[in-house]
Structures are given as structure tokens and as C-alpha cells.
Amino acid sequence: MKSLQGKSIILGITGGIAAYKAAALTSKLTQQGAEVHVIMTASAKQFITELTLQSLSKQRVYSDTFQERDPSSISHIDLADSADLVLIAPATANIIAKMAHGLADDMLSTTLLAATAPVMVAPAMNVHMYQHPAVLSNIDTLYKRGVHFIEPGEGLLACGYVGKGRLEEPEAIVKVVENFFALQNDKKSGPLAGKKVVVTAGGTVERIDPVRYISNDSSGKMGFALARAARAMGAQVTLIAARTDEAPPRDADIELVRVESAQDMYEAVTDRWADCDILIKAAAVADYRPRHSAESKIKKSGDTMTLELVKTTDILESLGKMKDKQFLIGFAAETGNAEYYAKDKLVRKNLDLIVANDVAVEGAGFGTDTNIVSVYDANGLVLDLPLVSKDEVARRVLQLAAERVAGALL
Template sequence: MLSGKTIVVGVCGGIAAYKAAALCSKLSQAGADVRVIMTESAVQFITPLTFQSLTRKPVAVDTFDEKEAAVISHIDLADRADLVVVAPATANMIGKMAHGLADDMLSTTLLATTAPVMVAPAMNVHMYTHPAVADNMRVLQERGVLFVEPGTGQLACGYVGQGRLAEPEEIFARIAAYFQPDTPLQGRNVLVTAGGTVERIDPVRYITNDSSGKMGYAIAEAAKRLGANVTLVSGPSALPVPAGVERISVTSALDMYDKVMARFEKTDLVFKAAAVADYRPAEQREQKMKKSGETLTIELVKNPDILQALGEAKTRQFVVGFAAETERVDEYAQGKLLRKKCDLLVANDVSMQGAGFGTDTNVVRIFDAGGLVEAPPMMTKAAIAEHIVRLAASRQQMRQQGAETPEPDAEEPGADKGETPCSPK
């Protein structure tokens, strides 16, 4: 499937370098012309001979070890590449890429290539979450660099957490998908809401929630990868905007309502993943409120219910809602789906370990008008996002082809809780 494609694989120094050998083997078996560049540190973990044996091509390590007088090696490799894959990618190499440094064969080639770049990080969990590393990855994402998220589990250093290099099969699948894109949403307009909203009390105080936006941003990225034209209406969030996605920043529930409703008519699918505040202060003070007693009463008024407005206004659109609960998840989720006239509703118990606000994993239950559709196991939010987007795309296609889908019952089980904050972002 990769016949005729030249893939340059950069291998950095880390115990996960052994997985790069399996990846190169799979790429070669798929017909790719695989060219390997190793850092000096990588050679301490696995030998160049291993990669040469698997690819039947010489392995580059030293920038100044020019084997062919007719070409400059790093420029030749940079020009040949249809894709450059860095796996494993260390924090050091990610930093070099972000800041344009070129002091070895791999970083020099990366700076010289105009081919797309895919990065599969591998490092200690604390290194992976360090603000400097996170910021470097954000910069690279904004430049269009593709990332294969590391897995969670036992690390070589003894820690348990996120930082394991993705399995060779997963990296290979991402590479294959890049060259043979699976785009069920090609040409469709997708609207995603994400993050929490901020309801001002005065210039220095406000009401908000714990949403980070991670789930919504993952959905936006998945929809874009599957071919959609994606608009992301986001509350305040520090997350990088996925490449190719249009972000519209909002602050309050009223802001989000206006921006979403203005775009709804031209939208095909909506993923309403934002955690919208149910209420806002009846009065927003222009000046800072001063202490004046032992108690303070603030009157709140109800915000417009964006999800319900979408459900009632939809004609051809497919609407996916989200609900975060702490008890009676199935009952409340099914009730919300029917009240809001959603086509699908994704619910989770935010009190569960690994499924709360701000986590990188999630555990969801997916409902339609007929009841529970799926209950996938715990996965990364990126994996769950793609699963949800694919399911919604499939359901909408079935509807367009005239297949029957369950219609909501008149009864509405569960208490009306208004616009419940969505699954953790």
C-alpha cells in the first residue's frame, strides 16, 4: 500500500528505539522505501546494522559522513521524503524542532525538508507534561506537524503514566491513513463546541467550571482528519488549535449561543461538547464589588439552552450532545437526549477515575433514542473522539440513505437538569 513512497524514519535515543525497528519492518513490507536516520544517542540503544538489515538501505548517523560525493546526504534525504516520521521522539528533539536548531543529522534533515512530519513522542511522564515540552509540541502542532499520542502504562524508568511510545502497529496505521486517507466526512461542515464558559460577576470575579476543552478539541481534530471542514467554537482554553481547524473564541454562554446559531444553517454535523454554564448573574457589575457583610446573595438567571435550541431548529443536521454526570448516568443521559432532541448523546461519570475534567482519558456511554448504543472501555480522548465522530458520520449517512432510526418517545425520563456540563475536556 506504500509502494513508491519514501519514508524517512528518525530514531532518537531512548529505550523505545527498539520499537522503531518493528515500525521500519512493517513499512518495508508495505512497499515503502525506508531511510533511517539515527541520533548518536539512539546508537547506544540499538545498532544501525539492525535498521540496515530491515530496510536494505544505509543508515545515516553522522552529518559529515558523506557516502556519495554527488549529493549532500541530509539535503538528499530531505528532498526524497514523502513523509518524515520521528519515532521515538525525545523531549530534546522536539525542542530542537520547535526552535529550529540543527546540530546533528536528524535535526538538520528536519530543518531542510518540506515534506510533512509526523512525531511519536516517548519520554518520562513528567517530562511529557512539563510546560516547556507541552509548549514546544503546541508550536509544532500549529505549524502542521502531526503527532501520534504516546500510550499510558509502565515506563522504563519505573513510573506509570503517559509517555510510552505508541505501538508500531498504531504508528503504521497513522502513516497508512495519511497516504490512503479515510475521509467519511469529506466536504461536510462540522461545528464543534468546546471548553467552559465564563459568566462575569464583576471585572475580577466570574462563574465557570473545570472544563479544559480536551474532549472538544480532540473531536475537532478527528473530524478534520476525517475530511470535514471544521469550525471550533471554544470557550477560554490554553489548548493548541488543531491544524486546519477554524477557531472562534467566545467567553460567555450568550456569546457561544450567538456564534453557534449563526452558523447552524450551513452545518451538517454538530458536536456540542462545551460545558456551558446553566446560569449567569442577573447583573454584571461595572466596578469591583466590595465586602459589605457576612453574607452575599447573587441573583442568577438562566442561560439559553444551546443544545435544546439546536435540537429544535435542526432540519437535516445531525446533533451530538454531551452530558457529564455523577450518578444515575443512563437515566439522566437518556432523559437529556429526548428533551434536547439529540441524535446521539455521549455521557460519562466524571467522578470515575480516568474520566474526570482535565484528564487525557475518558470512559463514555453513547445513547440514541432507543437507549444505550455503545459503552467503549477507557481510551484516550483522541481515540474516543475518533470513535464518536465515525459513529455520527455513519448514522448521518444511514439517515440520508433512508435507513430507519429510532424516534424519541413522548415521555421524558429523568429530571430536567438544564444544560448539564459536558463530558470532561
């Protein structure tokens, strides 16, 4: 069966030199079984003709809001209502601005306002335009509304510049669309469908004064990978993130809760504990905090400074004591004897699984995109993974959790 069979896709084409790629994109989407309804802006017609796209899609091409050929219906409403996906490729800075601010002055922007289907945008523009604060702000606004973006590629642009801004190739865009629909299916029937999963990520910040703090090297990447994997398996995901080195997943289906200190994280986690099915604590929480945090910057004086630290609340241990129906997973980032410390932590904190890694080993430390882990339960080693991506680690750990949670419900 063709990967996009039965899917109705609105393909919005806007005015840039990359519009020529829309012909191949239309053809490839149609070949995969999609019913492609092309909407062109007036500027797009300066680069490619309606006839070309009509011939490739085998569907009427739209460009004029007022060119209504069927008196019994309104075209932009009918198109919006029947769409499974709205794909804008190429998307200029102009259409992105219109979308962000709700402008509707042509067929495409009017249809976008009426659409309830997911929207996917593939930007294409000059590198400096793509980096302009106004464009970045508009993109961020759309991200927060749940719009999906297909990042432009880097290379030689039509304007002669070399940089980021080139429309992704049609084959790659089709693959993203295919993966999107496959993921939508997984979310409805995946192994964690209906389950509430809470993931913690990043390193907590314990303030010394307004400009100084105690923290650690956790980047948040492992926690972010776990949140993505849980969502892909159908779970309702809450991501509680402290300080991180990169932006969290831009997925409207993942609830993001930002925290700073260990106490903040403890409160955020315990507020959601009673209703969650699986909690994965991948965050690196500070074990100690300053007894006193100064309200203003501490001025330098003398050759030494004494800082008194007090123990923070052990979140995992607290949850282990409160555990009822929840499935609790912890992480043990060590610099030696990882197996011993992980097994000890599993028992002391009443965990169901613990993921151990030696952060001193190349490729398994903080800030990398890869990891080397061993997963233990009360009976010993259950999974040993060599150097793999953190996304693969997340997928395998969530598979284990899904199997065990399902088994507990039988």
C-alpha cells in the same frame, strides 16, 4: 497487502540508550512494506551501528550532511521530498529543542527543515528532563505546528529512575504509524469528506466578578471525542470550546476556537452557521448569567448575598429557527426522565437528532471517559448504547449523521 506497502519513511535516530530499540523498529517497519531511510545523529552512533540499521533496512544509512555520494542530487533534499512520513525515535530533548527553534546543524535536523511530510516524534529521556519547563514548552510549540507525538511510557529508565520517559515499544510505534496512514486514507475518502462540521464542547463561564463565576460540571470530553471522530471521517472540523478539564485534541486539522461565556459561544457558532453542514452542540451552556458582572472583586459583607440572574440566549433554539440545509444535533444531559425531556427538546428546538443521557447513572456523568446514551429523531429511538467509551459514542453518532446527510443529498 502489507500495511505500509509503498510508504517512504525517514527514521531519525538520536543519541540515547533507547536507540537500541531502533533496530527492531526498522525491522518491523520494513516487514510491513515500508521503505525505511535511516538518518542517525553522531550521538546515536555511540549506541548502535550504521551497519546494523543498513542490514535491517536494506537501504543506505545517512549520518553526515557532507557525505554526498551522488553528484546529481543533494541527499537531505531528496530524502525530504520523497518521504511520506518523518519518524524520530528515539527523540532526545536536544532534537526536540532543535526542531522547535529551527536549528539545522547536522543531517537529521537539516532534513527536518526541508521536509514537507508529516512528522512524528517519540520522545525518550529521563523523567525530570521530560518534565522540564523548557522541554514541555518545545513540545507544545511543535504540537501547535502539527507535529504528532507518541507519548513515552512509564517504568524503569536506564538512569535508574522510575517514571515517564521510556521510549514506547517498537510494536506500539508501528501500530501508531499504521493507524496514521489508515486515518489519512479515511480523511480523503471518509463518509464526511468535504463536509464542514462544527462541534461545541465544555461548560461556559458566566462572570460574577473577576475571580468568581457560574459554570457547570461539563469536562469537554464528549465534545472532544466528537471532534476527533468527525475529523477521522474526513470532515473539516471546527471545535468551539469553553472551560474544559483537559486539553483539546492536538490535531492541526481541527480548528480550535476558545470561548468563555454563553454569549461568546453564541457568537462563535452563529458566525460559522451559514457555512456548516453539521453542527453538534455537546457543550453545556449556562441557562442564566448574572445581570451585572462586577469589574473588581466583590468584598464579603453581611451573612447573605443576593445575585440577580437573567436568561442567556438559547443557542440550540436559535439555530433550530434559522436552520436551512444544516443537520443539527443536540445533547440532553438529565438526572431522570431523560427520554421524555430529550424528545421534548428535539421538537421544541427543531433538531435532527438528540443524544440523551442520565448523568446520575454511574459511568454516564460528567468527567468520565464513558457514557450511556440513547439517540432520538422525530420518529423516536434510533440508537441505544450501553456503557461504552465516549469515543465509541462519538463514532456511532457521526455515522448516523453521515448516513442521513448523504441520504438528504441523493
